[in-house]
Amino acid sequence: MINGEKHTEAPIRWGMVGGGKGSQIGYIHRSAALRDNTFTLVAGALDIVPERGRSFGIELGIDPSRCYADYETMFAAEAQRADGIQAVSIATPNNTHFAIAKSALEHGLHVVCEKPLCFTVAEAKELEALAAAGKKVVGVTYGYAGHQLIEQAREMVARGDLGEIRLVNLQFAHGFHSAAVEEQNPATRWRVDPRFAGPSYVLGDVGTHPLYLSEVILPDLRIKRLMCARQSFVKSRAPLEDNAVTLMEYQGGAFGTVWSSCINAGSMHGQKVRIVGSKASLEWWDERPNQLSFEVQDEPARVIERGMGYLYPPALADDRIGAGHPEGLFEAWANLYYRFAMAMEASDRGDAARLAGIRYPDIRAGIEGVRWVENCVRSADLGGVWVDYV
Amino acid sequence: MINGEKHTEAPIRWGMVGGGKGSQIGYIHRSAALRDNTFTLVAGALDIVPERGRSFGIELGIDPSRCYADYETMFAAEAQRADGIQAVSIATPNNTHFAIAKSALEHGLHVVCEKPLCFTVAEAKELEALAAAGKKVVGVTYGYAGHQLIEQAREMVARGDLGEIRLVNLQFAHGFHSAAVEEQNPATRWRVDPRFAGPSYVLGDVGTHPLYLSEVILPDLRIKRLMCARQSFVKSRAPLEDNAVTLMEYQGGAFGTVWSSCINAGSMHGQKVRIVGSKASLEWWDERPNQLSFEVQDEPARVIERGMGYLYPPALADDRIGAGHPEGLFEAWANLYYRFAMAMEASDRGDAARLAGIRYPDIRAGIEGVRWVENCVRSADLGGVWVDYV
Amino acid sequence: MINGEKHTEAPIRWGMVGGGKGSQIGYIHRSAALRDNTFTLVAGALDIVPERGRSFGIELGIDPSRCYADYETMFAAEAQRADGIQAVSIATPNNTHFAIAKSALEHGLHVVCEKPLCFTVAEAKELEALAAAGKKVVGVTYGYAGHQLIEQAREMVARGDLGEIRLVNLQFAHGFHSAAVEEQNPATRWRVDPRFAGPSYVLGDVGTHPLYLSEVILPDLRIKRLMCARQSFVKSRAPLEDNAVTLMEYQGGAFGTVWSSCINAGSMHGQKVRIVGSKASLEWWDERPNQLSFEVQDEPARVIERGMGYLYPPALADDRIGAGHPEGLFEAWANLYYRFAMAMEASDRGDAARLAGIRYPDIRAGIEGVRWVENCVRSADLGGVWVDYV
Amino acid sequence: MINGEKHTEAPIRWGMVGGGKGSQIGYIHRSAALRDNTFTLVAGALDIVPERGRSFGIELGIDPSRCYADYETMFAAEAQRADGIQAVSIATPNNTHFAIAKSALEHGLHVVCEKPLCFTVAEAKELEALAAAGKKVVGVTYGYAGHQLIEQAREMVARGDLGEIRLVNLQFAHGFHSAAVEEQNPATRWRVDPRFAGPSYVLGDVGTHPLYLSEVILPDLRIKRLMCARQSFVKSRAPLEDNAVTLMEYQGGAFGTVWSSCINAGSMHGQKVRIVGSKASLEWWDERPNQLSFEVQDEPARVIERGMGYLYPPALADDRIGAGHPEGLFEAWANLYYRFAMAMEASDRGDAARLAGIRYPDIRAGIEGVRWVENCVRSADLGGVWVDYV
Numbered sequence A, B, C, D: 001m002i003n004g005e006k007h008t009e010a011p012i013r014w015g016m017v018g019g020g021k022g023s024q025i026g027y028i029h030r031s032a033a034l035r036d037n038t039f040t041l042v043a044g045a046l047d048i049v050p051e052r053g054r055s056f057g058i059e060l061g062i063d064p065s066r067c068y069a070d071y072e073t074m075f076a077a078e079a080q081r082a083d084g085i086q087a088v089s090i091a092t093p094n095n096t097h098f099a100i101a102k103s104a105l106e107h108g109l110h111v112v113c114e115k116p117l118c119f120t121v122a123e124a125k126e127l128e129a130l131a132a133a134g135k136k137v138v139g140v141t142y143g144y145a146g147h148q149l150i151e152q153a154r155e156m157v158a159r160g161d162l163g164e165i166r167l168v169n170l171q172f173a174h175g176f177h178s179a180a181v182e183e184q185n186p187a188t189r190w191r192v193d194p195r196f197a198g199p200s201y202v203l204g205d206v207g208t209h210p211l212y213l214s215e216v217i218l219p220d221l222r223i224k225r226l227m228c229a230r231q232s233f234v235k236s237r238a239p240l241e242d243n244a245v246t247l248m249e250y251q252g253g254a255f256g257t258v259w260s261s262c263i264n265a266g267s268m269h270g271q272k273v274r275i276v277g278s279k280a281s282l283e284w285w286d287e288r289p290n291q292l293s294f295e296v297q298d299e300p301a302r303v304i305e306r307g308m309g310y311l312y313p314p315a316l317a318d319d320r321i322g323a324g325h326p327e328g329l330f331e332a333w334a335n336l337y338y339r340f341a342m343a344m345e346a347s348d349r350g351d352a353a354r355l356a357g358i359r360y361p362d363i364r365a366g367i368e369g370v371r372w373v374e375n376c377v378r379s380a381d382l383g384g385v386w387v388d389y390v
């Protein structure tokens, strides 16, 4: 039960890079971080346009002297202060993540970074080494992974409720970019430009979300090889894809599919995860996140509801309000930020055991997302052939 | 678009009565009030057990010297401080609401009070008079009324999208108290005891929620007469009911029904609102709150989604995150608290025009809830006869 | 398992009154009766316009000499033939049912009659006496009662899966007559004219359907008293109602509601049955008839699927195609006609034991529908007061 | 509007091979063929065990002298009779289809054959040539293709309601064979044995169903190349697969996927078709067949209901009962058999124009199903590589 009690000695002093006024994802970072008294927002380099960033920072209640023109200035200045930031969140376009995260780690900060963490596994490993050296936490915001019913799904698989895992069917297939909206919309424009978005569009932008959910629910699965076909239905997006299908063979014989799309016309998110086992299946849909379908072969399908006393204990621990009341994306994110804080504190205290017990999308999650995109792109660019997963 | 920017000069200094550790509803008050930089929690009399309240207050980050043993002490002490609280929320069992709210108003505080506001219309009118005299805001937490799609529904009715209104079908019918859980659960125990709960159980506890939604969506409807049948399926709950059906005739000919229940076994909330017009119907269900069914006769039914650009402007104004992402009860509450803050500020500035433009569950909503319960109970106690609505 | 095998020595020789070309319900009678080799259509007085009826009869493959101008002629002529009809179905407007059924019974025929069986309980009792005297079967076509999952529901209640029954929530509330479509549509016109429709419109036309489902599922419940409010939202329909709500107290303390409507704009059928017990609830919806929701308090809700091996044996007996494949209204009707045939044959053989074991909507179902409408209308006409159920 | 009127001069004299007592699919053939007065069952070789077939034939009302021991005898004997059968349906295990269909065509019969039509395209072409030479109709029972809303979908695509077609997502993925049920169940046993089932299990058994739906809805699409991965999760089923994923590139750039499975634990059918266009998407699910989801980007999703007056005329033509009432698999099949009859009659009359206007799963549908399986198997056996579609 989460009820607003302080769980950290003091809230972690926190800054943001990006997430400026009108940005898509900035508000949910702040909303999640500030939800449970674990972080306090004290500094920011919130916008590519310094003045806009500064005035927005002031509106957010940041001390004007700590509204910085850019992240380098912020990291340098804050490092001088006794009360300087301890952690930073990065909510800028993809191409900047690596440099900002690297600089943050070099300045001794814990980092929460938007996905994709960076563009290549090599870069990701570099960040991993820096984090390990500095004993810093790196969290990646695969926000849906914080939902109570994802924890329930993970526990059900662990207890064998599904039997042996056979199929992993993943999709995040929305329709918002069915037309070339990037012509009008700047937040879409950078997404379809490889200089800003990296080597893929929908694979990295949406496909990695359910991929990470599958990593959470099925921690023991390892991809052996995969093949990917990608298309650019809006021609001007090429070489970046607006639709992709990935097939995956796992070690041990399970089989997976991922449908990543932004041209699934009329669909809202379409983020769905279906895990098929030898005895039963699980299905979760982010648009009706308070229900988890549990389908045992030869029995009536069951609808598992968030918040109910029959959930497994790790799922119940995240509860904020009784069953029946819907929780949404904000609670999922808040649960993650809560864990980021717990991890940062444990790390600062050098409490490795505690740290190991906290499940959150960490640097490995970041690496795996980048790795998966790299493998998908390699397969797709070879014409959709099977490639060993490296 | 709500994004965490400060919208008040400074956050309103705020205290709580009740909502202590383990209480059902305390956390969502805090979560909602603190969501948008509009309130800051600085004092509390959080628990019937002073010591428990004090230690919880400290955990919440309240200055120990402002963790009070009871509300009288708090109101008196805070009134002495230059930085004393400006507003208080009351989240205690029903029987205490009137006295606490009255005292708060007498101490010059804005009040957010849990429903039911009090036990009788006479009491409610007394609070109304006090609030008017002191120019204070009284908000009542019918939380679902803050959901974006309720605003959309209201606007659709106003624009005539449904034609002339004919039927209002309301229900809040959960199953959590199918058995006599009060024998174990103290938070249920007071609800079935008239000394604490007042003249009704489910009518006041759950039925008033969709009733208020109907008041928001259909501001012009007036009940002419009603009849109510109530039952106590768990016998020991008599005279309080655990199930009730109310029929309502509105002025102008529309007809309404309300099903209030806590013995609807296996149902989660079952809070549903269906408005039937001469051309089309609307239906909303709090457990899938991001979808609004809009059913025009002789056309395919439409599913209206929260956050989409095609919503009417007053609905879009409440948006916090793009369409597709689910918002839940917390955002609905946060939207209300945001409006409470706007109203308090407008009131303090004496800006009557601005105040009149803010739609929130105010003292009249509180009065109407109490009035409706009073009328229902009168009808039920007469054997389920029609009574004029007074 | 029903598979087309002959289950009667020879198909029953069968005629129809009404159900002519373009009629709403004629085809489903023929489709159901002829589905399982139990009836053969050999005569008809199919239309109020003799010539139209005759030519349609010929199109249906009836011998021209047995296409009659009216039912009296048909009953008289057929009674003269060694191979004359043994049974007749009546699918004419309501006002004619009594006279036709009476005449059919007097001519020694088994009768399948559309609902409502007649206009008054007195008439219904007269038919009952005639049927008893002649040892004839009278079936009434509450078609949905033949669905496999209704049998399952009945058995679940009988076995105590729901605990003690508390609430019976019934509705059949469509929107097809939201506007005054009777101005164009003759099949609606007679429905809103008391001379043809009888004392009610929607109560009798749609409300009796879920009422009968409740009688099937809950054979032990007895209405003690009821109250009914009815409205004519399309004014020209008065005194007949286009919307009605009925509340019912059952002997033993259960409580029921019925919503009957044809002005529920945008709704398709809206025929739903929810039975709430002390342990669990059941819910069935005729528009998704292959699923039955079974909701045990404090457990995940279950979706029971038609055709699955876990159904109770009486439900499985009606199976025609494996689970997964949807069955619809036609199978429900065919199941009823199958039982009508079994009952007629058992009756003809004088096999009272077998006859008693066949569950179908019989003359008592017909009487109860008429009785319920009579009581509802009485209450409504007294201003919506409680009346003892007589 | 279909209402039981005779639409053929006289019912077509019809026989069956297979579909014996206890078989899965025999009843629905009879039920569909006999539904509309277009066929009359006069002969049969219903079972691999002659005596069982004979006694079942008698139970079905077939003249004992026309209950044959095997199909050769039947075809030979019937050919001698003036009133011999004109058409035959084949509902036996897959391995026998080719020989029986060939013999039937050689005996001058119209043929309705279960899918798969045969095992190789070469065989299928042989049947095609025979049918063309004899001017005979060959129908293949992809039963769901007869549903009213499939016709609606086809018309919507034709009119451009979806824009340019981009994605075709198909699945038929049930869970009934999650365990090795073939050890007990003979009807499953032959399905996993290549001698009886042919070169594939689920690809042919279930995958071809939605494939044919896509051919109906999207008559202009042509597969250019495909790749297929198949698995045998129940090991003993190898080399036959119990799960398969097929990816398809169409000429013109559209992309398709097919998920075929019998180990999708807990799923009923899971037959779903989603067509994504540049403007909108369509989705249909065979378990809720009376609703078609129509999702225009940037508009509320619409639920199109079977039977409503707003359907396009070709869809309305198939109507049997008003909107709201659910139709299921039986009506879909009956619609097909109705068209088979129309086609046979047009063919017999030599009315080529009429014949060309009747849309039904014909010999080309049979060929395409076999071709698709052949290509899938070829790709899968090469390790899941892309193969040109031949």
Ligand SMILES: NC(=O)c1ccc[n+]([C@@H]2O[C@H](COP(=O)([O-])OP(=O)(O)OC[C@H]3O[C@@H](n4cnc5c(N)ncnc54)[C@H](O)[C@@H]3O)[C@@H](O)[C@H]2O)c1
Residues within 6 Å of the ligand: A017, A018, A019, A020, A021, A022, A023, A024, A025, A026, A045, A046, A047, A048, A049, A070, A071, A091, A092, A093, A094, A096, A114, A115, A116, A141, A142, A143, A186, A187, A205
């Ligand atoms: N986790 C999720 O669910 C999720 C959802 C949406 C976006 N994202 C990710 O979040 C990131 C941001 O996406 P968005 O949609 O909010 O983008 P956006 O274009 O809406 O906003 C980007 C913000 O970053 C600012 N910015 C750009 N460069 C900057 C720099 N060098 N320094 C400081 N500020 C800078 C811009 O001014 C803007 O305020 C992307 O990496 C995206 O992939 C994640």
Ligand SMILES: NC(=O)c1ccc[n+]([C@@H]2O[C@H](COP(=O)([O-])OP(=O)(O)OC[C@H]3O[C@@H](n4cnc5c(N)ncnc54)[C@H](O)[C@@H]3O)[C@@H](O)[C@H]2O)c1
Residues within 6 Å of the ligand: B017, B018, B019, B020, B021, B022, B023, B024, B025, B026, B045, B046, B047, B048, B049, B070, B071, B091, B092, B093, B094, B096, B114, B115, B116, B141, B142, B143, B186, B187, B205
């Ligand atoms: N708006 C909603 O959706 C909603 C939902 C649940 C409850 N409620 C209402 O909220 C109120 C509280 O309900 P709950 O379920 O949280 O009750 P609860 O029994 O769970 O908690 C009540 C809290 O109030 C404290 N308290 C009691 N008397 C007090 C006093 N005199 N001074 C200070 N603290 C005191 C208790 O110690 C406890 O912490 C009720 O009026 C109820 O109707 C509203």
Ligand SMILES: NC(=O)c1ccc[n+]([C@@H]2O[C@H](COP(=O)([O-])OP(=O)(O)OC[C@H]3O[C@@H](n4cnc5c(N)ncnc54)[C@H](O)[C@@H]3O)[C@@H](O)[C@H]2O)c1
Residues within 6 Å of the ligand: C017, C018, C019, C020, C021, C022, C023, C024, C025, C026, C045, C046, C047, C048, C049, C070, C071, C091, C092, C093, C094, C096, C114, C115, C116, C141, C142, C143, C186, C187, C205
């Ligand atoms: N059980 C159900 O689900 C259901 C559904 C629809 C209608 N109904 C009932 O079926 C009956 C018929 O309804 P409908 O909607 O088909 O009506 P309709 O008006 O569409 O058809 C009535 C038919 O009866 C014929 N007819 C009228 N008077 C006749 C007479 N004296 N002799 C012979 N034929 C005569 C008409 O020519 C017409 O063919 C009504 O009682 C109605 O309540 C039942």
Ligand SMILES: NC(=O)c1ccc[n+]([C@@H]2O[C@H](COP(=O)([O-])OP(=O)(O)OC[C@H]3O[C@@H](n4cnc5c(N)ncnc54)[C@H](O)[C@@H]3O)[C@@H](O)[C@H]2O)c1
Residues within 6 Å of the ligand: D017, D018, D019, D020, D021, D022, D023, D024, D025, D026, D045, D046, D047, D048, D049, D070, D071, D091, D092, D093, D094, D096, D114, D115, D116, D141, D142, D143, D186, D187, D205
């Ligand atoms: N279209 C569909 O939706 C659908 C659904 C199920 C099955 N099928 C197809 O229908 C066919 C039959 O499948 P089923 O599940 O009913 O099989 P089944 O094993 O249940 O029944 C097969 C029947 O054929 C009889 N039979 C076998 N060999 C025969 C022969 N040589 N001569 C005469 N009778 C013979 C058997 O005695 C039995 O009655 C298969 O090809 C299958 O693929 C199609």
